[in-house]
Amino acid sequence: MKRSRITQFFLLIGALFYLSIGHTQTVAIVGYNGTTGDGISFVALQPLTSGTVIYFTDREYISGADAFNTGEGVWSYTIPGSGMAMGDVVTFTETGTSTNVLTVACTSASCGTFNLESGTISLASTSAEGVYAYSDTDNDPNNGVTEVYAALISRSVFPASDNPIADYPLG
Numbered sequence: 001m002k003r004s005r006i007t008q009f010f011l012l013i014g015a016l017f018y019l020s021i022g023h024t025q026t027v028a029i030v031g032y033n034g035t036t037g038d039g040i041s042f043v044a045l046q047p048l049t050s051g052t053v054i055y056f057t058d059r060e061y062i063s064g065a066d067a068f069n070t071g072e073g074v075w076s077y078t079i080p081g082s083g084m085a086m087g088d089v090v091t092f093t094e095t096g097t098s099t100n101v102l103t104v105a106c107t108s109a110s111c112g113t114f115n116l117e118s119g120t121i122s123l124a125s126t127s128a129e130g131v132y133a134y135s136d137t138d139n140d141p142n143n144g145v146t147e148v149y150a151a152l153i154s155r156s157v158f159p160a161s162d163n164p165i166a167d168y169p170l171g
Contacts, residue, residue: 027054027133029152031091034123039093039102040131042150048084053077054149055136058121058129060162061148068132068141073100073119076139080110094121129154130162 026048031041040056056075059068077090084090090106092114100120104111117139123129130153137144148164 026135026147026149029131029133029150030089032123032129032131032152032154033093034126034129034154036097037093037095038121038123039091040123040152041089041091042133044084044086044088046086048079050079050081050083052079053135054079055117055134055139055141056121057132057134057141058123059119059132059141060130061132061151061164063161063163063166066145067143068145070142071119073121074117074139074141075102075121076115076117078113078115080108080112082108082110084108084112123154130158132164 025045027042028045029040029042031039033039042054054077056077057068057073059070059072059074061068075092077092085108088106088108090104090111092102092104095101095103100116102114102116104114106112123131130151132148132152133150134141134148135146137146151158151162151164153162
């Protein structure tokens with residue numbers, strides 16, 4: 001029994017060390033609203049430089065293809081001139097039902113900007129919906145995806161075919 005607890009303790013310490021030193025995830029999606037006024041919140045997990053663009057989509061990820069399927073929409077967020085500190089939170093909310101017009105709130109002095117790049121984002125409130133944060137060489141999620149930073153699925157288990165972990169493992 002004592003040996004098991006010691007092993008668990010060292011596994012916990014090793015995992016915490018890995019997450020704090022070896023893991024460099026960029027952002028995490030921490031909030032989701034699928035009712036009128038669709039929106040999400042994300043937190044910076046490391047300092048982010050001015051002008052960096054993070055893309056968000058509700059398209060399904062195609063595992064093994066480094067791309068998303070067609071349909072649905074893509075929003076982009078540009079980090080403000082002051083950058084983002086680790087721990088800064090940004091929330092964007094649609095102003096009405098399927099308007100694709102966003103309001104932005106944040107925990108820092110400058111919030112940056114969100115833009116609709118393509119399609120229409122309509123976050124589901126009664127069925128499973130996936131939302132991804134990623135980097136891209138252009139604003140076309142069918143090519144140029146360089147890294148998936150975060151994924152969130154509501155109301156369901158993450159389907160293996162939509163899971164980017166095989167293409168973008170942690171660490």
